Amino acid sequence: MSRFWKIALVVVVVLVLAVVGLRLMHKPGGQPGQANAQDQGKEGQQPPVPVTVVPVARQDVPVYLTALGTVQALNTVAISPQVSGRLISLQFNEGQPVKKGQVLAQIDPRSFQATYDQAVARLHQDQAQLATAKANYSRSQELGPKGYIAKQDLDALHNTVRQLEATLASDQAQIRDAEVQLGYTKVVSPIDGLAGIRGVDPGNVVTTTSTIVTLTQLHPINVMFNLPEQNLDMVRQAAMGEGELSVAALDRGDAHVIADGGVLKVIDNQIDASTGTFRLKSEFPNQNNELWPGQFVNVRLKVRTVGGGLVIPAQAVQRGPDGDYVYLLQQDNTVKMQPVQVAQEVGDSAVMIASGLTQGQKVVTEGQFRLKPGSKVNPLKPGEVPPAPTKEELEKAKKSGGGRRGH
Missing domain, CATH: 2.40.30.170 (Efflux pump adaptor protein, beta barrel domain)
Incomplete structure (x- = not known):
């Protein structure tokens, strides 16, 4: 292609773009200023926006502090035997409740029973010796004043009685100890609680370091x-x-x-x-x-209760670049943006307002996305729906829509 034809093609393209631009700038039916005035007139004729409004109410508002917490059993007890021996049986079910005093496990008691029986037999033997010593001492006391027994021998008999009395007391203590050790062969629950997973099986030899089960108190x-x-x-x-x-x-x-x-x-x-x-x-x-x-x-x-706090639904509060605000209903059924300060949440669906509103004022809770400051609204109660358009309104809207399509 020659240089002449290239220049001619560029000139043609420029002329076409210029014609298109002129047609866009000069629309048929009036000047640009006139078109803007018409659009503004139509906007002013828009019907009121249906919105839901709720009055600002006063009520007592509880003040809460919140935190992350961990649940902890009131008592946690690791059950270990207090004597060593072979475990005969377990008398609880894992994961089931147990009562205080309930037998949880049985350890072989035979050796402990034998120790207890020996202590009892020793007590009986020493009781017999004490009875003999007391009788000898009693007779010697009668013979002493007559000179048939020396005072030294009488003192020896008295000391023998006291020695055997001490031996008898020791025997009784050994019996109590043997009885306690025998009682330890039955492992009982010290609390009402829930049994965990057992740590031993019947037949095992357990010691005082073995853990039979862990109990937790849940109530x-x-x-x-x-x-x-x-x-x-x-x-x-x-x-x-x-x-x-x-x-x-x-x-x-x-x-x-x-x-x-x-x-x-x-x-x-x-x-x-x-x-x-x-x-x-x-x-x-x-x-x-x-x-x-x-x-x-x-x-x-809950730390306290605020009496007569100003409360509105949470969905009424909007977030803007300058902070929180609500759309506040005016006397002429228009709305304005009202800055507010939220004090705290009230339950899951309401908030308490610290400043910006007074009791009885009405705020928009639904339909805010169609609003701007000064918008005309049709205020409705919660759950109320706007009435259906009349036939005349439908015809007017149809004609208005047809006129716009004609342009």
Whole structure:
């Protein structure tokens, strides 16, 4: 292609682009300024936006502190025998409840029974010797004044009686010891609890270092948790003012309450310098075994109640670049953006407002995405739906839509 034709092609393309641009700038039916005025007129004729509004209410709002907690058994006991011997039987089921005083295991008692019988026999022998010594001493006391027995011999007989009395006391102590050792052959539960997995089998020779089973007490049960040190004064003052503070345990997603009815039992006497937190212990009845040792839960500690707090639904609060705000309904059924400060959440669906609203004002809870400051709205109650459009309104909307398509 020659240079002339290349220049001609470029000129043609430039002319075509210029014509297209002019047609776009000068639309038929008026000047650009006129078109903007028409569009603004149409916008002003838009029907009110249906929205749901809710009044700002006053109610008592509980104040909670939350933390991650760990469930801990009230008592955990590792059951070990107190005497050594062959294990004859286990009398509990793994994972099942046991009662205080229930026999858990039986150790072969024969050698301990023999030791006990020997101690009893020795007692009887020494009792007979003591009886003889007392009789000899009694007769000698009658003969002493008559000069038939020396005072030295009389003293020796008296000392023999006292020696045998001491031997008798020792025998009785040995019997009690043998009886205790014999009793240890029956391993009993010291608490009401839940049996874990057994550590020995029948037939094994167990010693005092063997663990037969571990028992955990689940009723009641403890939940341990930590709070930042800046909350210490608040918790202490609340505990002194209200007595036992209520505690609830929630699942890890804070979706629902696992266990209620807990109370704060202990505030630790020191702050952990490495974490800047202090430890607390709460106690739950746990009648239905909702909590399990080692489980992680979210703890909600109630420290006080704010009387007459301003409460609105949580969905009314919007987040903007300058902070939280709500759409506030005006007297002329328009809305404005009202900055607010949220104090805290109230349950799962409401918030308490610290500033920005007063009781009785109405805020938009549904339909905010179609609003801007000054928008005309049709305020509806929760659950209320706007009325169906009339035939005239439908015809007007149809004609308005047809006119726009004609352009």
